[in-house]
Amino acid sequence: MAVVMGNVIVSQAQLSKPNVVIIISDDHSYQTIGAYGSKIARTPNIDRIAAEGTVFHNAYVNNSICGPSRATLLSGKYSHKNGFKDNETSSFDFSQNLFVKDLQNVGYKTAWIGKIHLGHELQGFNYYDILPGQGHYFNPDFISKEGRKRVEGYVSDIVTDKALSWLDSIDTNNPFCLVVGHKATHRTWMPDPKDFGAYDREHFPLPETFYDDYTSRKAAAAQQMSIDKDMRMGYDLKMFESWEEMMNDGNFKRMNQEQKKQYSAYYKPIYEKMHAEKLSGKALAEWKFRRYMIDYLNTAQSMDRNIGRVLDYLKEKNLDQNTIVIYLSDQGFYMGEHGWFDKRFMYQESFRTPLVMKYPSLIKAGSHTQASIVNADIAPTLLELAGVKTPSDMQGKSFVPVLKSSKKEHRKQIFYHYFENGEHAVSPHFGVKEGRYKLIRFYKRVESWELFDLKADPQELTNVYDDPKYQRIVKKMKKTLAKQIKKFDDKEAEEIFNRQI
Incomplete structure (x- = not known):
């Protein structure tokens, strides 16, 4: 019609x-x-x-x-x-x-x-x-x-x-x-058992920043979300030492017998091979990355x-x-x-x-x-x-x-505010991205400012907030952030923004 x-x-x-x-x-x-x-x-x-x-x-x-x-x-x-x-x-x-x-x-x-x-x-x-x-x-x-x-x-x-x-x-x-x-x-x-093995033969290149040492980034250094240190062998990667330990995990308690058998049949040989290899240090960290x-x-x-x-x-x-x-x-x-x-x-x-x-x-x-x-x-x-x-x-x-x-363009600035002060020890923070620059203000766990030049440093490895060459950009980005805080009426961010570190 x-x-x-x-x-x-x-x-x-x-x-x-x-x-x-x-x-x-x-x-x-x-x-x-x-x-x-x-x-x-x-x-x-x-x-x-x-x-x-x-x-x-x-x-x-x-x-x-x-x-x-x-x-x-x-x-x-x-x-x-x-x-x-x-x-x-x-x-x-x-x-x-x-x-x-x-x-x-x-x-x-x-x-x-x-x-x-x-x-x-x-x-x-x-x-x-x-x-x-x-x-x-x-x-x-x-x-x-x-x-x-x-x-x-x-x-x-x-x-x-x-x-x-x-x-x-x-x-x-x-x-x-x-x-x-x-x-x-x-x-x-936790995959559907029908998808077990889909990626087992793939090669996963290690990210260039996998061994980041967080120099100049205090909040990044304080986090607890490291594959090496914080990813759990049992809970996250299903590398349980025994059937009983696996079945005590809440995710497995819900399974029926067939689902349990499928999980055990897939993960048990992986655990046994890993255990026999006695991995440690970087070798273990990279093994965990691959299994993840x-x-x-x-x-x-x-x-x-x-x-x-x-x-x-x-x-x-x-x-x-x-x-x-x-x-x-x-x-x-x-x-x-x-x-x-x-x-x-x-x-x-x-x-x-x-x-x-x-x-x-x-x-x-x-x-x-x-x-x-x-x-x-x-x-x-x-x-x-x-x-x-x-x-x-x-x-x-x-x-x-x-x-x-x-x-067409849409937003010139993107305002951000992460509030949670709990899991993974990530410090609350707010900030703004505009073009090639990103300015972040961390608070509570860590009190600090960070500035990144995304053109020169797309992986955000170098905080240039205190670099003399970037002081004009710091001032400009702070003005931009203040305007965004006002635009979105974020009173908590405004109070912290005005607080001296």
């Missing part, structure tokens, strides 16, 4: 509001995605979204940690405004304005399925079926309006089954917004396969042409850079997140953009595409102009 508007023939699909599918993973690094240049990781379905749409090469998060990132996605506001600053002390107020509520007001059916990490008293969703907290890889519990229920199977499969079942249950002639929240690739990287990479990529394999199931469903049901599909992670992740796993720091590997997006009626297939965006910008972008006015309290800025023309 077509409608004539002036001299233009417009299809009914073009007149209708776009559907929205957001697939958000956990701790999935851009370094391990084919669309971002990985030569080892195999992510054909994430790459498919990229090939049919656009790759954002400068997408960032405002706070590199699980719950706060999802809170920003929903609210379009920075952590100090949406109230969810960290995983350890915050609770999310679902009564505040969220972009899904605005979509509901114009006729959308909305759902979140899988990991949300913001509690379980959701508002703004017609339907939800979510993992409690971090959730589990095997036989996970889910919470819905009907209560809590354990489901047998592997989490990536189950989340996708539930997502497709919900789509089957609604009238897709009317607009919908579905968020699929994957647990993968969160620690402790294998487990991580094996875990990602199931998630990517299930992303393919969602894309296939949309195509089979003739929904793909009028559906916005976004794949992103809640933040980036360290894959051995600086010797680390985990995230949190404003350094590039965790500050920057993968983000690919397709919408055939607007986004040119196979395009790439260098525009700098932040995760707070997603909510206002989706509202604009749905024809909804952006609420005045949203701090994000729509990047629809970038979707129309990939060469």
